[in-house]
Amino acid sequence: MAHLNTARWLALLVPASLLGGAYIAQYGFGLPPCEMCWWQRYPHFAAVPLAAAAFVMRPAAVWTALAGLAILTSGLIGGFHAGVEYGWWQGVTGCSTIPSAVDVMDPRAAPLIRCDRAPWTLFGISLAGFNFLISSFAGAAIVALAAYRR
Numbered sequence: 001m002a003h004l005n006t007a008r009w010l011a012l013l014v015p016a017s018l019l020g021g022a023y024i025a026q027y028g029f030g031l032p033p034c035e036m037c038w039w040q041r042y043p044h045f046a047a048v049p050l051a052a053a054a055f056v057m058r059p060a061a062v063w064t065a066l067a068g069l070a071i072l073t074s075g076l077i078g079g080f081h082a083g084v085e086y087g088w089w090q091g092v093t094g095c096s097t098i099p100s101a102v103d104v105m106d107p108r109a110a111p112l113i114r115c116d117r118a119p120w121t122l123f124g125i126s127l128a129g130f131n132f133l134i135s136s137f138a139g140a141a142i143v144a145l146a147a148y149r150r
Helices: 002-028 035-056 060-085 127-147
Strands: none
Touching (some): 002 035, 002 060, 002 127, 035 060
């Protein structure tokens, strides 16, 4: 039971913390998200209510494991995005290239947030890279802890 309780708290706190960090980066430090950054947020949006459900609905292990899988999904998207940023492979969206139809001199044009350029790094790891590392390992750990039986 202690493993499941740990997994439930991780499943709730990891995505909530990562979403909080993403919004602090966006609004506090002026780092608006690109399209692939949003892709990483969606599974975390799903993980928070799934993890909360694990505290009130049964079987708790199923809800916790679903939250862990959502977190792991975000991590895998983050890994793909980091690979695009590091130039290991091509992105699959228009935010990896500058579209020729956009007039960059038009002040009414929405700013293009590039997916293939890391706006911030720490020790050479981008925000997408950190999401990959944290979400992949935490998601896998949550799923494993939720599945653990004595």
